[in-house]
Amino acid sequence: MTLHLLALETSSSLCGVALLSRTDDGAIDLKLLEHDAVSEHAERMLPMVDQLLGQAGITPSRLSAVAFGQGPGGFTGLRVACGVAQGMGFALEIPVIPVPSLQAAAAREHVSLSGSAPLQIVVQDARMGEIYLAAYQAGLESGRASWQEVQAPVLLDAAQLGDWLDFAANAWGLTYRSGARLQGDAIQAYPALADLAKGRSWLQIGAPLRSDATSVARLALQVWQEGGGIAPELAAPLYVRDKVAYTTMERELGAGGNPRAPEHFVSLERMQETHLDAITHIEASVQAFPWTRGNFADGLQAGYDAWVAMQSGQVVGFCMTMFAPDVAHLLVIAVSPNGQGRGVGAQLLRRCEQEAVRRGLAAVVLEVRPSNENAVRFYRHRGFELLATRKDYYPAEHGKREDACVMKKRLA
Structure with a gap:
């Protein structure tokens, strides 16, 4: 049976649609339509999809998945590709595959x-x-x-x-x-x-290359072969610039994506005993019932995989993961209050996922308080789904208990 994968790319002025078809013997055929113009993605995308499928002689119902260039890029362009991919995913009941456009x-x-x-x-x-x-x-x-x-x-x-x-x-x-x-x-x-x-x-x-739909299609094929893809409702553009209009004062303070290099860059390091005081302080500043220094020390002693995010020589975040034979269990992750909203948590979470993939594990699981709506939203946005609820899992105020949302993300 031939696999048909549709790919959309609108992160730049280039509006592209590609159809990748792979036969059972591994032969790949790629068809491409492109139009290079600013502010025309919304009106051109669907007609280009219809035209390309018509040229290939296949109906939308024969598609196995739809991929899109996730960004970063222009706000309008990213929304067009993501929206069309989601709409087709819902209508055809097929998975959606986000592909980072820079990749x-x-x-x-x-x-x-x-x-x-x-x-x-x-x-x-x-x-x-x-x-x-x-x-x-x-x-x-x-x-x-x-x-x-x-x-x-x-x-x-x-x-x-x-x-x-x-x-x-x-x-x-x-x-x-x-x-x-x-x-x-x-x-x-x-x-x-x-x-x-x-x-x-x-x-x-190197060359002044941009992402195109054929490159998105080839990367999406690899994700598909590894069992990847997400439900349409989980698809989202990758916005890096959250705001376009900034005042002069905001820009001088580093807003608008103008960090004062290199002190604003974040790097990840293996957690060491010398980091314990700093991470205990961060944990206490963001949790009502925090882990203790002894808890973190025990985790290091047990061989759990642990990382710290460093910025200007200071610890601004951390995570600790236990690797079981079949799944990675994210035990704790936190970012200091003054470091939140800058992608530090996402960087730590990606490292956890990368380490799990490197060990051949198929998923990451975690627990989070349902009352921590920001955290639940953060995990959902990054592909985690609610798996179960654990009753009375967390301590709460006045001697009460709070349930835990058990969330899971399948890894490619």
Whole structure:
């Protein structure tokens, strides 16, 4: 039976629709329609889908999944692709596969997987002197190309990219042998970025590539082959710029995606005993019934997987996970009050998921208080579903008890 996968990409001015068809013997056929124009995605997307399916001679009912470029990118474009994908997913009762657009751009660059591939740093024009940035490491896993997210998508002032590159070189030990390639359409939008290779022997300048629908389709196929895909109602765009109009004072304070590099960059480190005082303080500041220092020390002693998020030399967040034979159990995760809303929690959660995948585990489970609506929303937005309810699991005020929502996320 032939697999038919539809892919949509509208994160930039390029509006693209691709149809990937794979036969039982593994042969792949890709068909593509594209239109490059600003502010026309909404009116062109559905007619392009109909046209492409008509050219292929298949009906929508034969589609197995629909993928979309998740972003980051323009607000309107991202909503169009996500909305169409959700609508088709609901109507056809098929899964939706979100694909990070910067990862799709990285996957367009030919990378040899036989040796040590350079780190792929993707920079996409975000207008207003800013860029979207993410970094991916290509490799081989079970005979297939794999892409490890090293830096989650962030918004950065284009003038600060040099500072970020120096931070990255220090944090990840980039050298001439294991270097990095800078690519993406921001190189074309800001020609001065190409000069950043001067004095950085480990940095190559790649092509000004953007994500396209065919690259989204190929990455989505790999997710599909690994049993991935989510319910349509869980699909959401990946917004990095949460606000477009900022005052001059807000920008001077770092708003609008202009962090003062490199002190605002967050890196993850293995939790050590020297971190215990800091994480105990954070835990006490965000939980009414916090873990104690002894609880964290016992977890380290038991060999639980634990990470801290570091910013300007300070611990701003942490997580601790227990790996069972069949599932990863996220025991605790927290971000300091002044570090919340900046993607630190998402970065920690992604590391937990990556470590679980590396161990061959199929899912992550956790417990959360139903009264903690922000946390429940955070987990749902990242693909967790309610699995069960544990009665009287948590201590509550006045000697009472509170139920726990048991949530689960299946991993690709």
